[in-house]
Amino acid sequence: MKYTFCPPKYKKLAKSSLIVLYTMVLFLSSCIDEPDNPQIPGVETSQIAAVRDWFETNKTKLRLPERGSNFRTESQELILPFFEKEPDWDKFHHYYFPDGREVFETSLENATKYYPSEMSEIFVGENPADFMIQNIMFVRHETLDQFNVVIARYYPGDNESKANFDEISYNAIPVLWNGKLELFTYDERFFVGFQFEDGKIEFSYTRAVYEGDKKHSQEAMDVRCVTNYYPVGYQVCVGENCHKVIERYVSEENCFGSDGGSPSYVYSGSGSGSGVRDPATDGGGSTCSSCYDPPELPEPKLTISLDKSIKENARARCIVSKLALSSFVNEMAEFTDAEGATSNSILKLASLPSDINGQVENINGIHQISINSGILNRPDLLIARTILHEMVHAEIYRALKSNGITPLDDDFAYNFDSYVFLRTRGDSGPQHHAYMAEQLLGKMGAALMEIHKTQFPEDYQKFNQYMNYTKGIPLDFYKNLFWEGLEGTKAFDIMSQMPGTTMGKSPFENYKEDIGNAKNLMTKPCGN
Amino acid sequence: MWKLILFTSILAGQFSHVNQRKILFVVIDDCEKWDRGSYRPGTSHFSYTRKGREFPLISFGHAWIDEADQLTTDRSTYSDILKSDYVFTSDLSLDEWYELGNDPDRRIFLLPPEDYCSAKRFVYNYQFTVYEVRVHVSASGNDLAPLEIPIAPIPAVDTLRRKKNN
Known part of the structure; x- marks a missing residue:
């Protein structure tokens, strides 16, 4: 059976109308500019x-x-x-x-x-x-x-x-x-x-x-x-x-x-x-070096809000409070109990994989510094070291966003860009660690030494006495503590390949020994 | 009366949990892979560090600088060790090493390689000295999560170029 939609006498009229309509559409559409990106x-x-x-x-x-x-x-x-x-x-x-x-x-x-x-x-x-x-x-x-x-x-x-x-x-x-x-x-x-x-x-x-x-x-x-x-x-x-x-x-x-x-x-x-x-x-021709009075701009700083997990953990709280008294930390960051708008970072305890002491991640522009809750049974100084290491990561991120202003390094932009970034293209981790190893190890080591002496004096005395250092615990010891986590950097490779002298062990052997001694000997009274 | 017995046993159970952490025996069976180090002369303090440059770095330490952290020793036969919780160092995977280094709930007693790799193991009912130790397993450097960078990327010059007006 054949279906028809309009009577035969209107067929011709309908066909003509369709042709006229189609032609009009063609004409009209040809008048419209077609942009590269269609926009409304x-x-x-x-x-x-x-x-x-x-x-x-x-x-x-x-x-x-x-x-x-x-x-x-x-x-x-x-x-x-x-x-x-x-x-x-x-x-x-x-x-x-x-x-x-x-x-x-x-x-x-x-x-x-x-x-x-x-x-x-x-x-x-x-x-x-x-x-x-x-x-x-x-x-x-x-x-x-x-x-x-x-x-x-x-x-x-x-x-x-x-x-x-x-x-x-x-x-x-x-x-x-x-x-x-x-x-x-x-x-x-x-x-x-x-x-x-x-x-x-x-x-x-x-x-x-x-x-x-x-x-x-x-x-x-x-x-x-x-x-x-x-x-x-x-x-x-x-x-x-x-x-x-x-x-x-x-x-x-x-x-x-x-x-x-x-x-x-x-x-x-x-x-x-x-x-x-x-x-x-x-004075169009005069020297105009004083024409510009720079506006005041504050020193950027990490503002670290302490998470409940830190505040409610006696050990973590104790160690952070001692870190806050260090001049190195003080220059770089300030801790606050307040949560929210004023801070750009959060410090918290978290359950992390056991091969990681701490971690930094950026969530909605806030640096989340997580310390592995599983490491709290370690000596005070090693926990302080881990927090410091992760804080430096956060500070590097902050400095990169702030075009290089940081108390870590007067020449941060130059050092990070030309000395580190170009050698370690790719992920942030290798770049940060290369920069730490090349530029910050001495500074971080000295800071940890100061923290050990001033904030954990009993541990310092006992360890110094036990190890029988004649002139106090050397800076190299603290630098060695910071080598942990920097494996894979060029600086670490160079250090680890250096031979020992006839008088002593190689730098790598010293590093192994120091890191083991710190873990096995140092004390953990803070918050206990 | 039965309530008193029940309460006492529960209380005893609670305290025994506090005082008695689980014990794990670690047997260094890959004896040639470890270096023994000593601390102060006149003490029984020592360490074992895994040789070479392999990561993670691992060391056991039977030493302390504060009396409050003093570690103990015990005596045990090899067969008793095998009846308890034990691991051989040659069997441990990377994850198990990290787990061992981060476990605050277990006391670790070491059977040193000099004893294990000796004929003493085959002497009937030989009483080995096992040493309570701390373990250090160095962390990895994977501590940065992928970053959200709120800055503009390099221009996509190959996608939307416009023709130059000449």
């Missing part, structure tokens, strides 16, 4: 509005909390003058990182701009601020309702690479683009830079301040700014090759060309500047 403007607008609301609510909290000391002036890292950011919310890119995190990259065009002075040498007679791109990236947190905020600055390396906002973004570098892309934290700490050639990353780099010529005259610059600029020397390391560079970052608020002093262009920013100034009275 209405949805994106509401999304960027949500980002803006979050930013307006939280922008005062994005900088490190005030704590009194001034690291911005004393640190050995590149930190540019901070300015309040007012993104241009009408201009934004919306994309996703390869790991799935959502990103909104908005323009900071109408704000104070920073660029390296080398741009002035490339683009003679031009104002680099006119064509460099300065954006602010909001990277949505994977689990929390918040964003990580990063400043991205794109510095074209030649005329062909000048681009406007729409043509370049962090996930879309133009083909054949030459130049530099640098990332800064929200409060203007240099994070990492990438050198691009022909649209491809040639290398990444960091900048560590070195003591060099900081008095480069402003006359040498083609762009004379009446505004702030930030003269510093840097050691730029690419791979294992480092070279010194005299550079400065220019803060663009009101600038004039160098052609006879008449203002060829004027840029008014929304930073600390107050509009257009007179180049004559503002």
Whole structure:
């Protein structure tokens, strides 16, 4: 049986209508631009509005909390003058990182701009601020309702690479683009830079301040700014090759060309500047090293909240309280009984695999330092050592996030990047341990020695007397205690291969003996 | 009366649990793999450390610096040891070594290699001296969990490049 859906007399009309309709759809759809990434403007607008609301609510909290000391002036890292950011919310890119995190990259065009002075040498007679791109990236947190905020600055390396906002973004570098892309934290700490050639990353780099010529005259610059600029020397390391560079970052608020002093262009920013100034009275040609008064920024620190498991365990509590009195620990961290917002780390007891004394993991931005509850029957000093070792891991993580400011090492960025990171690509563990073995063993050993002497004096006396050390327990003994867990590092391999002398054992034999003696002989009165 | 007996036996059971941790005999049977070390002259203190560079590092110590931590000795025949909880060092897996090093609930008594690898083992009812020891097994360096890094990754330059305007 044959079914018909419309009477024969309407068939022709229906066919014609369908043809007309299909043709109209074809015409209409051909008029619509097909973007690279299909977007729904209405949805994106509401999304960027949500980002803006979050930013307006939280922008005062994005900088490190005030704590009194001034690291911005004393640190050995590149930190540019901070300015309040007012993104241009009408201009934004919306994309996703390869790991799935959502990103909104908005323009900071109408704000104070920073660029390296080398741009002035490339683009003679031009104002680099006119064509460099300065954006602010909001990277949505994977689990929390918040964003990580990063400043991205794109510095074209030649005329062909000048681009406007729409043509370049962090996930879309133009083909054949030459130049530099640098990332800064929200409060203007240099994070990492990438050198691009022909649209491809040639290398990444960091900048560590070195003591060099900081008095480069402003006359040498083609762009004379009446505004702030930030003269510093840097050691730029690419791979294992480092070279010194005299550079400065220019803060663009009101600038004039160098052609006879008449203002060829004027840029008014929304930073600390107050509009257009007179180049004559503002001294466009003078050295401007004092123009910038760095804002106060607190010394970053580990703030370790003590978990209930620590507070309620007499031994753990006792050992932590003694550690807190050590000057080494005090410089690096402070312990608090309070839980929550103010701490960036938590110390707790946990049931861990028996081959691990302690562990550090990052959960939602908080360093969770876990001490194996199974090791509490060990001597006090060895538990203190384990807590110290894990705290240093947490501090390394914190320092890496804070662009290298840490009491552990005045030259952390340089040492970690060029000396350790490049030798141990891959997981964090080998990198941290290599850094500890290469850079921190002496410091950690000395700290443990001080803790032993001052916080566990009875144990120190008994052990010293028993082992019959004539000049007190040597520093090497404490360093040997810290070798445990650092096996597999290059430094450990070198140490373990060193031969013994005719007078004594090899360093490896001493290490074995010391670590065994500590475990088998030292006492555990704390909290017992 | 029966209640009193029951209460007494429960109480006794509780105290015996406190005072008597389980005992494990460790027999060093791979005798050639261990170095004996001594401490202060005039004491019976000693250590056994596993030879070589193999990890984990393992040592047994029968020594103390504080009288409160004094370790004991006992005497036992080989057959009595085999009737108790015992392990041979050559049989222990990596995990078992770590377990041994981290077990606060057991007292460990060592039968030294010089005794085990001697003819004494075959002397009928020979009374060995077994030594209470502490064990050190060095930890591994796997103490960092994978990290969530809240920073931007290197740009994905090969995926979304745009054509340059010329």
